[in-house]
Amino acid sequence: MNKIEHIGIAVKNFHFSVPIFESILNTKCYKKEKVVSEKVNTAFFQVGESKIELLESTEEDGVIAKFIEKKGEGLHHIAFDVDDIEAEMKRLKKEGFTLLNEIPKTGADNKLVCFLHPKGTNGVLIELCQEIRK
Amino acid sequence: MNKIEHIGIAVKNFHFSVPIFESILNTKCYKKEKVVSEKVNTAFFQVGESKIELLESTEEDGVIAKFIEKKGEGLHHIAFDVDDIEAEMKRLKKEGFTLLNEIPKTGADNKLVCFLHPKGTNGVLIELCQEIRK
Numbered sequence: 001m002n003k004i005e006h007i008g009i010a011v012k013n014f015h016f017s018v019p020i021f022e023s024i025l026n027t028k029c030y031k032k033e034k035v036v037s038e039k040v041n042t043a044f045f046q047v048g049e050s051k052i053e054l055l056e057s058t059e060e061d062g063v064i065a066k067f068i069e070k071k072g073e074g075l076h077h078i079a080f081d082v083d084d085i086e087a088e089m090k091r092l093k094k095e096g097f098t099l100l101n102e103i104p105k106t107g108a109d110n111k112l113v114c115f116l117h118p119k120g121t122n123g124v125l126i127e128l129c130q131e132i133r134k
Numbered sequence: 135m136n137k138i139e140h141i142g143i144a145v146k147n148f149h150f151s152v153p154i155f156e157s158i159l160n161t162k163c164y165k166k167e168k169v170v171s172e173k174v175n176t177a178f179f180q181v182g183e184s185k186i187e188l189l190e191s192t193e194e195d196g197v198i199a200k201f202i203e204k205k206g207e208g209l210h211h212i213a214f215d216v217d218d219i220e221a222e223m224k225r226l227k228k229e230g231f232t233l234l235n236e237i238p239k240t241g242a243d244n245k246l247v248c249f250l251h252p253k254g255t256n257g258v259l260i261e262l263c264q265e266i267r268k
Binding site: 001047073074123 | 135136137138141143151155157158159184205206207208210214215225226230231250252254255256257258260
């Protein structure tokens with residue numbers, strides 16, 4: 001793992017939450033992006049080499065809406081930057097971790113991503129991220 | 135905020151969880167430290183410019199034990215590195231955030247720390263960290 005790529009935070013409403021995180025981090029949100037397949041809007045803030053990614057559900061049955069219903073707003077996942085996502089997936093599978101997707105999928109911010117099942121990671125939803133090379 | 139200093143993760147037992155995070159991160163835990171005032175043991179892993187900090191309660195009535203009882207193991211807090219903690223505390227207070235301690239306190243890993251009340255930060259427990267200069 002090269003670095004923390006981003007921390008995902010589930011929020012109800014960007015209208016309230018983007019200004020809150022702009023105040024805390026003392027920096028402007030530099031990008032918003034909708035990820036249709038995940039039913040979320042994302043808003044990004046840069047902090048050092050990492051990002052804070054706010055997540056707002058676009059649908060009532062979206063994964064973020066369900067998370068907030070169950071646990072409330074707050075920390076949702078941690079994403080690590082990797083050079084070769086397929087090699088990392090293979091390594092972690094061999095170590096006994098369960099992958100939530102067997103093939104890397106396209107996430108926000110020009111990334112290939114894979115999630116690990118939180119049952120094997122002390123309840124932490126962990127994402128692997130690899131920059132898509134063009 | 136200069137960078138994500140660390141991500142705090144609440145776990146029940148280092149005996150199981152330290153090897154899990156060594157596997158995920160593919161790096162050894164480089165330090166363990168007890169913080170008596172907080173009733174926790176901490177275990178650190180370096181990832182890029184940031185750290186992962188596992189937190190294990192040392193007492194049944196500790197804050198981490200209570201967190202796990204209520205929410206289960208998982209992401210607990212996010213800590214940002216700052217140059218001048220008192221200036222940041224003053225700035226955030228002025229912006230309307232509630233500080234959980236009005237005077238910086240001594241945390242793990244040679245740091246002065248202050249927490250923001252999660253009610254004002256979309257449920258995210260946020261820590262400010264400043265390296266103690268000797």
